[in-house]
Amino acid sequence: MSFKEYGSDWVEERPGLRPKTVQLYEGLFRLHLVPTFGNLAVSEIKAAHVRKWRKTLLDGGLGPVTVAKAYRLLKAIMNTAVEDKMIKPNPCQIKSGGKEESPERPTLTMEQLFILAGTIESRFRALVFLATFGSLRWGERAALQRKNLDLDARTVKVVASTTELKDGSVTVGPPKSAAGRRTVATSRSGDLRAPCAPRQVHR
Template identity: 70%
Template sequence: MAGKRRFGRVRKLPSGRFQARYAGPDGLDRPAPSTFATKREAEIWLSKKEIEIQEGDWSNPNLGKITFKVYGSDWIDERPGLRPKTVQLYEGLLRLHLIPTFGSQAMNEIKETHVRKWRKSLLDDGVGPVTVAKAYRLLKAIFNTAIGDGLIKVNPCTIKGAGKEESPERPVLTMKQVFALADAIDPRYRMLILLATFASLRWGELAALKRNNVDAVAGTIRVTGTTTELKDGSVTIGPPKSEAGKRIVSVPELLLPDLAAHLNSYAEKGDEGLVFVGPKGAQLRRANFTRTWNKALKDAKLSGFHFHDLRHTGNTFASQSGATLRELMNRMGHSTTRAALIYQHTAMERDRAIADALGKLAEEALSEQDLNGSGT
């Protein structure tokens, strides 16, 4: 007659199947998550569970029963230091793309196959690949934390490359198109166009720019902040996303007279005054600027361009001027080479030379335009 098991116990159920039970490290008596066809299978499961406990790999199965909706929402709330816009992004991804599928499921019930089907369903439904990649990265991050919390043992997000964003290539304006757009827009925004291009500044960096950040004599701009626009219409100014975003960028000498004129005519007064404000003196907001932007595109006979394409254009011009990869990274405000490599070039010691080279390109384009126009 077989002796009594040292760990756990097995009993035959009225259905003919076998149930395995064991005492967990927490002292509670726990059943296996499912029954077994044979007693031998139940005993093998108990042997594995014993080893798991001995090696410190056991996790409380009750912890994993928390629903994804609850855990995911708590995950966002418990992340310290998240920017308001990032919180807004995560909450949107959770509400629109994750909770509808996984919300009611227990964390330890979500498997690789569920994640694969979810991702394919989003793509089949026409959700943009960039949004899908962001949602996948968020899902993976939540499950990574769940592993540390002991809810699960393995992250079900294992699709290779699924979190990689592959945005479609954006168009690049020609030098003439940049100046045509700058000439077509409301004069108070002329320098907004030119600095976005020739100083490679983002919208948020331009909207946060203050007088004491600009040296119109030396031709430099010190980037120390960026704006964040929330759904409730509020605008906040905070530091750049990374230390690399805090930088000094040189402005082509060609633009310095226009920059000084802008500061005299349109910028707020005082060192802390904003360089760019709306017609009524309000802080710049993308939504309010859209109509002005679209009108300028139409007047300049351009279409299909976004404001961020100006920065993309400026980065392309900078690479064409001979900037190294490090120089381009510095000018763009990036801490890694990934974005700079897009422009296929290897930016502060030679930043002045880059700015001057950009100025020469602009002068040549404008001189050619003047020659063509003077022939009448």
């Protein structure tokens, strides 16, 4: 079986993948795996091929984070090929080949934060504060409904998350992980326009 056929089936057969994860896998597979390995039989892919492929991507200017994601996908597909007894050793043997080393993102000062919050419509201001003081992801904030807020208890219940796909469609599903379903305490004052650091998080 060709790698293109086997890998396509692998992506389609993964249970419970979120739509954005499927989109990520399909993009990595089509853009970065198929051009090199697509026409090879799964059993023909060797460690030397993988090393050369990875070096070619990096030398060609593809970002190290994207290369790491593509390598992890290739390794996962080939792990399944080992389980299916199509190959014996997994040819993905590069130490730390799938490790991502993203640079630290810049952080706003408190002054900059309140300037930012003051420049947007007041109805969106809580989105800024919940990100900063409640550590809610964008998808979690976008999925919030009035019933998720308890201003008397000063808590926010995170029960869902939105995902925007490349075609512009938006899906709503559970948070990224089981631990993502949680209740976050946001403010001593009970006013989401001027919160402080969370008091505690209930899992």
